[in-house]
Structures are given as structure tokens and as C-alpha cells.
Amino acid sequence: MNTTGKYFDGKQSQPQQVEIVFDADSNLLQIRNDNFSISWAISEINYEKIGSMLEIRIKEHSDEFLAVTDTEFNQIFIQHLHNTKDVGVYKKLLHLSFRKHLFIFAGLLTLLVLGYIFLVPFIAEKSVILIPQSFDKHIAKLALTNFGFETDSTKSVLLNEFADNLELKNQIDLNFKVVESGIINAYALPDGTIIVFTGLLDKMDNYEQLTGLIAHEVSHVNNRHSMKMLCRNLSGYIFVSALFSDINGIMAVIAENAHNLNTLTYSRKFENEADQEGTMLLIQNGINPRGVISLFKMLQKDEKDYRNFIPEYISTHPYTKNRIENIEKIIREQSFAGRQKPALRRLFRELKS
Amino acid sequence: MEESITQEQQEQQEQQVPKTYELKFFGKGSEYFSILIINWLLTVVTLGFYYPWARARKLQYMYGATALNDDRFAFHGTGKEMFRGFIKVILFYIVLVVILYGAVFLSEGGQNMTIYWTGFLLFYALFFAVFPLMIHGAYRYRMSRTSWRGIRFGYRGKKGELYGNFFHWLGLTIITFGIYSPWMEINLRKYLVGNVRGGDAKFKYSGDGANLFLIYLVGYIATIFTLGIYSFWWQKNIYNYYIDNISVDKDDTPIKLKSTVTGGGLLKLFLVNLLITVFTLGLGYAWVEIRTKKYYTENIKLWGYIDLDTLQQTEDIYTDATGEDATDFFDIDMF
Numbered sequence: 001m002n003t004t005g006k007y008f009d010g011k012q013s014q015p016q017q018v019e020i021v022f023d024a025d026s027n028l029l030q031i032r033n034d035n036f037s038i039s040w041a042i043s044e045i046n047y048e049k050i051g052s053m054l055e056i057r058i059k060e061h062s063d064e065f066l067a068v069t070d071t072e073f074n075q076i077f078i079q080h081l082h083n084t085k086d087v088g089v090y091k092k093l094l095h096l097s098f099r100k101h102l103f104i105f106a107g108l109l110t111l112l113v114l115g116y117i118f119l120v121p122f123i124a125e126k127s128v129i130l131i132p133q134s135f136d137k138h139i140a141k142l143a144l145t146n147f148g149f150e151t152d153s154t155k156s157v158l159l160n161e162f163a164d165n166l167e168l169k170n171q172i173d174l175n176f177k178v179v180e181s182g183i184i185n186a187y188a189l190p191d192g193t194i195i196v197f198t199g200l201l202d203k204m205d206n207y208e209q210l211t212g213l214i215a216h217e218v219s220h221v222n223n224r225h226s227m228k229m230l231c232r233n234l235s236g237y238i239f240v241s242a243l244f245s246d247i248n249g250i251m252a253v254i255a256e257n258a259h260n261l262n263t264l265t266y267s268r269k270f271e272n273e274a275d276q277e278g279t280m281l282l283i284q285n286g287i288n289p290r291g292v293i294s295l296f297k298m299l300q301k302d303e304k305d306y307r308n309f310i311p312e313y314i315s316t317h318p319y320t321k322n323r324i325e326n327i328e329k330i331i332r333e334q335s336f337a338g339r340q341k342p343a344l345r346r347l348f349r350e351l352k353s
Numbered sequence: 354m355e356e357s358i359t360q361e362q363q364e365q366q367e368q369q370v371p372k373t374y375e376l377k378f379f380g381k382g383s384e385y386f387s388i389l390i391i392n393w394l395l396t397v398v399t400l401g402f403y404y405p406w407a408r409a410r411k412l413q414y415m416y417g418a419t420a421l422n423d424d425r426f427a428f429h430g431t432g433k434e435m436f437r438g439f440i441k442v443i444l445f446y447i448v449l450v451v452i453l454y455g456a457v458f459l460s461e462g463g464q465n466m467t468i469y470w471t472g473f474l475l476f477y478a479l480f481f482a483v484f485p486l487m488i489h490g491a492y493r494y495r496m497s498r499t500s501w502r503g504i505r506f507g508y509r510g511k512k513g514e515l516y517g518n519f520f521h522w523l524g525l526t527i528i529t530f531g532i533y534s535p536w537m538e539i540n541l542r543k544y545l546v547g548n549v550r551g552g553d554a555k556f557k558y559s560g561d562g563a564n565l566f567l568i569y570l571v572g573y574i575a576t577i578f579t580l581g582i583y584s585f586w587w588q589k590n591i592y593n594y595y596i597d598n599i600s601v602d603k604d605d606t607p608i609k610l611k612s613t614v615t616g617g618g619l620l621k622l623f624l625v626n627l628l629i630t631v632f633t634l635g636l637g638y639a640w641v642e643i644r645t646k647k648y649y650t651e652n653i654k655l656w657g658y659i660d661l662d663t664l665q666q667t668e669d670i671y672t673d674a675t676g677e678d679a680t681d682f683f684d685i686d687m688f
Binding site for chain 2: 006008009010011012013014015048050051053055060061063064065067089090093094098101102104105108112242243
């Protein structure tokens with residue numbers, strides 16, 4: 001097979017028009033014009049194809065090379081190279097059709113998304129076991145230094161006493177703190193510190209509601225939800241940014257946002273888990289778990305103003321209505337003997353005063 | 354005798370006739386997309402270790418798609434070379450991180466101020482100390498690994514000279530609270546570009562710090578007053594000031610560069626790129642990059658007398674990619 005091309009000798013920039021003879025049988029490439037004639041062993045040469053241009057070099061990255069623009073020749077010649085010698089993984093892959101490249105892309109994307117959904121949370125949650133409890137304490141200390149609220153020591157003592165009357169199945173020491181603030185909320189920190197704002201206490205009108213809240217928050221601590229969340233967020237973030245920033249920045253940003261959205265649903269999973277285990281704790285303590293429901297119903301009144309605008313998927317806490325339904329289901333399935341707890345009632349009254 | 358004189362005259366006359374030069378960019382979005390996908394696949398499969406090879410492939414494509422008078426440029430850097438540099442850069446980075454975190458840790462979170470600040474200063478001192486080294490290495494490698502018609506480019510700057518100059522200019526920039534920085538930029542360019550060779554052709558940069566200062570000043574103010582719209586024209590001025598002051602010289606015959614990039618052109622480029630990105634959810638990135646490269650490349654016009662058939666191979670081969678990798682790692686745009 002014959003064609004023409006430009007030959008560069010790697011010493012000067014003057015191109016030399018040459019005739020190229022490609023002989024598949026002898027596996028030789030002959031390059032000649034009126035002034036000279038050379039032949040290259042095809043087993044030695046290296047090629048680079050960019051668009052319609054083929055560059056044949058006597059060895060990889062040599063300055064001496066041949067440029068051919070004859071598309072028919074290029075196609076046959078490249079095919080011959082792929083058939084007769086090892087051109088490397090990269091060129092083999094690149095030689096595939098555009099459609100196959102799209103297919104590779106789609107396949108890889110699917111695998112990564114599946115890995116993200118199933119593998120990352122699994123590994124992250126399992127890896128929590130490897131993290132020592134001391135690290136939880138360290139994280140909690142960090143969170144508390146940025147907290148910036150004053151604790152009410154008298155009420156905190158009372159709340160701790162209140163919790164001492166319950167069997168909470170905790171593996172680490174619990175430390176309750178009451179904070180003077182209008183915020184209607186409570187937090188559980190990974191080291192066993194549980195913060196309850198007076199805004200929430202004020203809303204309560206019986207001790208069963210308070211036991212419900214405590215059981216819920218303690219379940220977060222018992223399951224190391226904060227640490228699981230941290231591991232999950234971090235590993236998910238590393239996974240997403242490492243694998244997607246290679247392709248490009250915009251894809252990485254999209255993937256990161258999807259990850260953030262997913263994190264929210266993940267925290268809903270934890271809330272449900274804490275609701276469920278909290279309810280079980282109450283039942284085991286012989287406390288009427290309906291206190292939790294009345295607490296939720298009371299909170300629901302406050303929520304109504306704004307929560308309805310936020311779709312369930314992107315709200316951190318599941319709809320209170322759903323949570324109530326879930327708890328009622330557990331209560332129906334379990335039998336319990338609710339007894340009055342005078343000690344708790346007394347402590348609750350003192351807390352409220 | 355008479356005949357030879359007329360021949361000389363004829364040659365001289367020939368030299369007076371401007372030659373034609375044309376820069377073209379042949380890159381295609383679909384081709385580049387394929388490269389990115391394969392790179393992605395191999396990078397994921399090798400847990401990231403393919404990165405230097407992937408980078409070499411991208412550069413090879415971009416250079417190979419650029420043509421001067423229909424002959425392509427070529428980038429000869431290899432993954433192996435870049436991998437070696439990559440490892441060195443990572444090691445250096447680990448040292449930096451250890452110093453920084455070590456300082457925070459040993460000073461017990463900044464309570465011991467002496468240890469804290471010593472660590473901090475050491476961190477910055479080290480980073481700045483390797484900065485000229487990084488630029489020097491990057492230029493030497495990139496130029497040596499670039500060729501056109503088989504003729505290698507080269508960078509002949511001296512490490513020691515660059516060190517002296519760099520800290521001299523940096524000092525002036527610090528003393529003047531940054532006002533000197535456009536002059537520093539121009540001086541640095543003059544040094545770097547002035548030491549570039551394309552075979553036996555010499556590159557030269559002839560800008561002036563005061564002009565660049567004005568471009569920055571006007572650009573900054575006008576961008577604020579036009580709510581950002583002027584930024585495209587600002588960008589145009591910066592790019593054109595860079596290109597228009599580059600010239601090439603061989604045996605006292607020159608080629609001059611002139612950019613025809615316009616503010617409107619950049620605005621259009623940005624808007625279309627934005628649309629492509631948004632409507633493809635980022636998948637059109639390959640096309641965006643190719644369009645951008647094409648616009649900037651094909652708007653460089655060359656004019657002059659150098660006969661490009663007469664370039665000679667003069668520059669050494671240099672295969673240490675550490676500087677190249679470092680500028681990539683720390684995201685410093687040198688070229």
C-alpha cells in the first residue's frame with residue numbers, strides 16, 4: 001500500500017515530501033524520495049493519531065517522524081498496528097468507537113453511584129467501631145467550645161437526677177445540661193452530653209414527655225449516631241470529590257450537592273432509629289410511651305407555620321406526623337404496663353418551677 | 354562575482370517579503386471527551402495512580418491539535434516522567450503538612466506562640482523557597498518536551514538568576530504593598546519568555562509594568578462600575594497584552610504576535626460555554642474546553658519574515674517533570 005506524507009529528520013524543520021510504502025508481509029515501512037530511502041520496522045515504531053492526522057515516529061517521542069493525512073491509509077495502518085503489536089491499554093481503549101466510550105462512561109457512572117449508595121455507608125458505619133470513644137469526647141469538646149451558651153447548674157442537677165431514675169442502657173456516662181434559651185430543641189453530643197433548652201422544657205406539661213425526649217436523645221448516643229454521621233459525611237465527601245473531580249469540576253460540584261441532599265435523608269434514618277429505640281426504652285422502663293406522642297403533637301403546632309413548605313425529602317427531621325405514626329405502630333405491637341413514677345413527677349415539677 | 358552579488362541581493366529582497374503563518378486548532382469535543390473518559394476509567398481503576406499519565410495524555414492531545422502552518426505541535430512528556438515528579442511533589446507536600454500540623458500540635462493549639470509562629474514561618478519560607486525552583490523546572494520540562502516539525506523548544510533560564518530576580522521583585526512587591534506586582538509580573542515574563550527557544554529561534558517579551566498596572570487599575574474600577582460586565586474586556590486586555598508583546602527572532606529576522614481576541618468574543622464564548630455546561634449537567638465540559646482553546650489559539654496572528662523551513666535542532670532533552678507537576682499540584686498557571 002502506498003501513500004505520500006511529510007518526513008522530518010529531527011535535525012531541521014524543513015519538511016521532505018516522501019512516498020511511503022507499507023508492506024504488511026515484511027512488516028516494513030519504506031520512506032523514500034529522490035534523495036534518500038529508509039525503512040522502519042513496524043514492530044519498532046510508535047504512532048499518535050490526532051483527528052485525521054497520523055504521526056509515525058521511529059520510536060516513542062523521537063524527533064524524527066512522519067506525518068500522514070491520507071485517512072484511508074491511516075485507518076488501515078492503525079488497524080494493522082493494533083493487530084500485530086502491543087500498542088498498550090490506553091491506545092486500545094481509545095481506539096474503540098465513540099459509542100463504546102459513551103457506554104464505558106455510563107457503566108462507570110452507574111458503578112460509582114451504586115458504590116456510593118451501598119458500599120460507602122456500609123464501610124463508614126463499620127469503621128466507626130475502629131474509632132476509639134476518646135475521639136468522640138474530643139469532638140464533643142470541640143463542639144462545646146463553640147457552643148457559647150450558659151448552662152443552668154441547678155436545673156442541670158435536677159435533670160441528671162431525673163435521668164438517674166431511668167434504665168437507659170447507656171455504655172458511656174451521660175451528662176445532662178439545661179441551657180437557658182427560648183430555642184425549642186435538644187441535642188445529643190457524642191461524649192454523652194445531652195443539652196436541653198429551657199424553651200423545650202417550658203413547652204412540656206408532664207414528666208412522660210420528658211422521659212420520651214431523654215430516651216430519644218440517649219438512643220442517639222447509644223448508637224453513636226454523631227460519629228456515624230461524621231464518618232459517613234466525610235467518606236462520602238472524599239469518595240465524591242476524589243472520583244468526580246478527575247472528570248471535571250462541574251461534575252464534582254453536582255455530585256457533592258447530591259451527596260449533601262443524601263446526607264439529610266441519612267439523618268432522617270437516624271431520627272427514626274432513635275424514635276424506635278427510645279420508645280422501646282420507655283416501654284422497658286414501664287413508662288407510658290404516649291408521652292412522646294403528646295410531645296410531638298405539641299411541637300407540631302409550632303412546626304405548622306413553616307415546616308409544610310419544606311418537602312419531606314430535604315427536611316432533616318421527618319414529618320412529625322410520620323414519626324407519630326411510626327411510634328404508634330410500635331406501641332400497638334408491644335404490650336406495656338404503665339406505672340406512675342412519683343419520683344419523676346416530683347423532679348419534673350421542680351424543673352418546671 | 355557579479356552573479357553572487359545579485360544572488361545575495363535577491364536573498365535580501367526575499368527576506369523583505371513577509372511570510373504567511375497560520376495557527377490553527379483542530380481539537381474536537383468528541384475526541385477530547387473520549388480521552389477524558391478513558392483517563393477517568395484508568396484513574397478510578399488504579400485508585401488515582403494513573404493521574405500523571407492522564408495529564409500527559411491531555412497535554413499530548415491539546416498540543417497535537419494545535420498546528421502552525423498545518424504542521425502539528427507535539428508534547429513528548431510521558432506519564433512515567435510525570436509520575437516520578439508527582440511522587441516528589443507529594444513527598445514535599447507531606448513535609449509541608451507535617452510542619453503545619455506539627456506546629457499546631459506541639460504548640461498545643463497555638464498556646465505556645467513561639468513554636469506556633471516558627472512552624473508557620475517555616476511553612477511559608479519553604480513554600481516560597483521552592484517557588485522559583487518550581488517555575489524553572491516547569492519551564493524547562495514543558496519547553497524541552499514540546500516540539501514542532503521535530504524541532505524541540507527549550508528554556509535556557511538559570512536557576513540562580515531566577516532565584517535572585519524572583520526574591521528581589523518579591524521584596525519590592527511586599528515593600529510597596531503589592532503595587533509593584535504588575536512590574537514583577539512583566540519582569541518575570543521577560544525573563545521566562547526571553548529564555549525560550551524554538552530550535553535556533555529566540556523568543557522575546559517586551560511589555561511594560563506601567564501599562565499592565567493601568568490595565569489592572571482600569572479593569573478593576575470599570576468592572577465594579579459595570580457590575581462585572583467589563584470583566585470580559587479586562588480579560589481581553591490582559592491576554593492581548595501578553596500575546597502582543599511576544600516576538601520571535603532568528604538571525605535578526607522577526608516574527609511578531611498579535612492577538613485578535615475581543616471583549617465581545619470572550620463574552621459570547623462565556624455565554625455559550627455556560628449554556629453547554631448547564632444543559633449537559635457538566636458533561637459538555639470537553640466541548641467547552643475545546644471551544645475555549647480554539648478561540649484563544651486561532652486568534653493569535655503571526656506576522657514576520659522568518660523562514661520556518663530553516664529552524665535547526667539546538668535544544669537539550671530534559672526529562673525531570675517535578676516542576677511541571679508542582680505547578681499543577683499547587684494550581685499555578687505558568688503557560
